[in-house]
Amino acid sequence: MDKSAHRDAAAKRRAVAHTGNGADAAQHACRAVAHHLEGAFGSKLSRVVLAGYMPMRSEISPLPLMMAHPGPVCVPVIVARDTPLEFHRWTTDAAMQPGRFGAEIPLLAEKIVPQVLIVPLLAFDQRGYRLGYGGGFYDRTLAQLRARGEVLAIGLAYGAQAQPAVPIEPTDEPLDLIATEAGLLHVQGRGVA
Numbered sequence: 001m002d003k004s005a006h007r008d009a010a011a012k013r014r015a016v017a018h019t020g021n022g023a024d025a026a027q028h029a030c031r032a033v034a035h036h037l038e039g040a041f042g043s044k045l046s047r048v049v050l051a052g053y054m055p056m057r058s059e060i061s062p063l064p065l066m067m068a069h070p071g072p073v074c075v076p077v078i079v080a081r082d083t084p085l086e087f088h089r090w091t092t093d094a095a096m097q098p099g100r101f102g103a104e105i106p107l108l109a110e111k112i113v114p115q116v117l118i119v120p121l122l123a124f125d126q127r128g129y130r131l132g133y134g135g136g137f138y139d140r141t142l143a144q145l146r147a148r149g150e151v152l153a154i155g156l157a158y159g160a161q162a163q164p165a166v167p168i169e170p171t172d173e174p175l176d177l178i179a180t181e182a183g184l185l186h187v188q189g190r191g192v193a
């Protein structure tokens with residue numbers, strides 16, 4: 001199966017999970033991430049910049065986590081094709097506008113650099129690899145952020161999005177952790193395992 005057929009199949013599986021108990025699963029997955037971040041950062045958590053995303057299509061919602069985070073929160077903004085994402089500050093009451101490619105972005109552009117990224121995906125595997133929509137945006141973004149310093153990349157997904165092995169390319173940047181409604185998956189060899 002080629003990558004675009006793989007994406008279509010993964011999108012259909014995700015849509016089924018989303019329509020089932022999507023909101024409940026999102027609450028559980030977000031709680032698992034929040035618990036992990038409290039343990040990892042403790043009292044420093046209120047200074048940790050968290051990147052979430054504005055859910056589109058059948059993506060599991062990171063909004064419960066974004067609303068509960070005690071520190072600054074931002075969301076991804078596409079600047080151009082083949083270019084890393086920017087992150088603009090988001091608050092619960094921020095005015096939003098439609099961005100390119102479907103997800104909403106803040107009306108006011110205040111650029112900030114995240115230390116923890118909640119990453120959307122179509123499918124993931126135990127090695128921490130993910131299938132996205134094919135823009136390569138998160139791969140470029142994680143490569144850039146990891147070259148500059150420490151970042152924690154956490155995939156957020158329904159358990160049904162797990163696959164034995166997603167197709168990979170040399171430029172794919174693995175996730176450090178994956179959170180689903182069933183809890184956290186620590187990726188072997190990513191420091192936090």
Ligand SMILES: Nc1nc2c(c(=O)[nH]1)N(C=O)[C@@H](CNc1ccc(C(=O)N[C@@H](CCC(=O)O)C(=O)O)cc1)CN2
Pocket residue numbers: 053054055056059076077078085101102103120121132133134135136137138
């Ligand atoms: N909620 C959310 N926001 C996000 C992302 C995301 O995955 N989820 N992104 C993560 O990168 C960026 C948006 N990236 C996207 C990249 C491509 C397509 C898209 O519609 N692709 C076409 C196929 C394009 C092609 O291969 O020719 C498609 O899926 O039909 C959508 C979003 C930034 N914001």
Ligand SMILES: Nc1ncnc2c1ncn2[C@@H]1O[C@H](COP(=O)(O)OP(=O)(O)OP(=O)(O)O)[C@@H](O)[C@H]1O
Pocket residue numbers: 130131132133134135136137138139140143169171172
């Ligand atoms: N750091 C990079 N430098 C050059 N090309 C890259 C880089 N990262 C990804 N690419 C290219 O971008 C294209 C899309 O990548 P890929 O299919 O992995 O996207 P994706 O992870 O599914 O999408 P997204 O991250 O936007 O959700 C691929 O052709 C890949 O080779």
